[in-house]
Amino acid sequence: MTLRTESHTSRTSHTSTSTSTSTSTVSATHTRYASGRAGSLVEVVVWWLRAWRTLTAAIRATLRWVGETVTTAGWVAVFAVIVLLPTGLIFGWTELILAGVVGAALIMIALPFLTGGRAYSVDFTLPVERVVAGSEVTGALRVTNIAKRLELPGRIDVPIGAGLTEVYVPLMRPRQVHEEAVVVPAYHRGVIDVGPITTVRSDPLGVLKREVAWASINRLYVHPITVSIPSTSAGFVRDLEGNPTSDIVDSDISFHAIREYAPGDGQRNIHWKSTAKTGKLMVRQFEESRRSRLAIILSLDTAEYGSDEEFEMAVSVVGSLGVRAVRDGRDLAVVVSEEMPDIVSTRMRSVRSLNVISSRTLLDDLTTVGSSPRMMAIEEVCVLAAQVIPDISIAFVACGSAITPARIQALRLKFPANVSIVAVLCDPQSPPSYRDLSGTGVLTIGILDDLRSLLARKAA
Structure with missing residues (x-):
């Protein structure tokens, strides 16, 4: 029985399957049909399958085009032509015939308006x-x-x-x-x-x-709307070059005192004048200086706000503080909660740090944040922020009026002891005020401008 070969390449392949030989430069698929009755049947089946695929693709494209082209009024006209006109002709109802004729006329009038390409x-x-x-x-x-x-x-x-x-x-x-x-x-x-x-x-x-x-x-x-905050904003934010602390170290910038030499002290810290006076080796001691690292934490839990207005005010607070810190060149981190799926809400904790390379990138990221009932509570966000952000000097926590004083007071326990905490409470129904709540500063603002005035008053 002879074989007839159909090939899509210019070279002849000597294999009976879809292959590519080492001498062939183009990969190809070769299909062979037997010349007998069974081979002819296979050829017919393949042809019908190809025709069916082409037909179904054409039908789908046509239906798609019709769905995109025919409006609601057009479907009424089509219904009149397909249903009302035959029904009127069968039963002799003049009204239905007239409706069908009008529908056909509308379609014929509309067709010329679709001709032509993209002009x-x-x-x-x-x-x-x-x-x-x-x-x-x-x-x-x-x-x-x-x-x-x-x-x-x-x-x-x-x-x-x-x-x-x-x-x-x-x-x-x-x-x-x-x-x-x-x-x-x-x-x-x-x-x-x-x-x-x-x-x-x-x-x-x-x-x-x-x-x-x-x-x-x-x-x-x-x-978000922001307000300009003076760079001296409130003795809250320490000096950029580092603020002396009560921790005593052997090497730093801020001089503290002189003590006797102890084994292991560096020779470069020896104070030779005091050594000459006392006859004993004396070394310098310093107060440890720390560079300011500012963390701004935004609550995204819907339950912690009394209204959408409060949430938008909190976002503006974060934007105002962040833009001022970026312009002052401070080390900054802005942290928000990630949305937790209900299935893992009790097992997973996740926070997201916004882009603070520039004030523009920070504000761009703030345009996308939104509140949700599936966000972590502010206490959990503070705990995780303290773990992932090293050397925090001061933390601003922006939240809504639904946060109780007891919860604000508990924020003190979420950070190391040497971190200053300021909670910015957004409450349009309360007058602007500042109070200390067991070591946690609480700024209550009714409008965004209150933030600027309260920080300036605190700085004075």
Whole structure:
């Protein structure tokens, strides 16, 4: 029985399976059919399988196109043509026949509006990429008719976050440019994606439509509102070069006293004048200096805030303190809780450190944080922050009014004894105040500006 070979390469393969020989330069798949009755049957089956795959792919593409092209009004017209018109013809109902004829006429009138290729070139730009919450950004939409013929009026959809702005394009001559200002509302903190822009071609009655999406997306970061804090902010933040502590060491900058030499002391610390006076080797002692490391901890647990306004104020507090610390060149860490899945909420603890390379990166990260009932309690965040951040000098804890005084007092136990703790309590219903609660400073603010005034008063 002879064999007939179909091959997709220019070289002949001497194997009966799908292989690539060492002398072949192109890998290929070879299919062979027997010339007998069984081979012909296999060939027919393979052909039908290929035809079925092609047919099903075409049907799926057609259904997809129909779903994207036919509007709600269009489906009403299609229903009238497919259902009402045959029913009217069968039973002789003039009303149904008329409805079917009208539906067919609407579809025929709408079809010419979909002909032609993509005639618009669309360009959308935003003047800035970052803005403070509570403002608006005006973007520029530029539409150009790239066709060599008149282009009928159309519509362009500009998605802005979860919303949609419709821009109507007039009748345009070839190479004509139409510009439109699009306002992007940035009233709340967050990240707003503008795009992808979609050009919509439709008939005047909205029976059929044709959409072309442009892939470009403009991202707008809406930063939290911040206030400027003086660099001397409250004797809370120690000097950048290091603040002397009560710990006595053998080598540092801040001189403390002179004592007798003990075995193991370095010779460079010997005080020769005192040695000459006493006749004994005397060495210098120093007070240990520590570089300021500032930790800012933000509570993300929804249960710890009385309202969304309090949470947004806490985010602004973190942003204000963090921007001031970055500008002063201080060692800074901003820590928030990671969201805990319910299935592991009692077994896993996780915190996230925000990017503090610059004030811009910090504010960018703050645009994405949000409260959730699946976040860790502030006490647990403080414990984990104290473990992962070395040499903390002072910790600011931003929280809401739902935190009780007893819980604030317990924060003292979550950090080493030499760490100063300041809790910033955001409560719009309370007057601004500062009090000491068993070694934990408590700043209560009603508005964001209270933070600046309280820190300045503490510094004075």
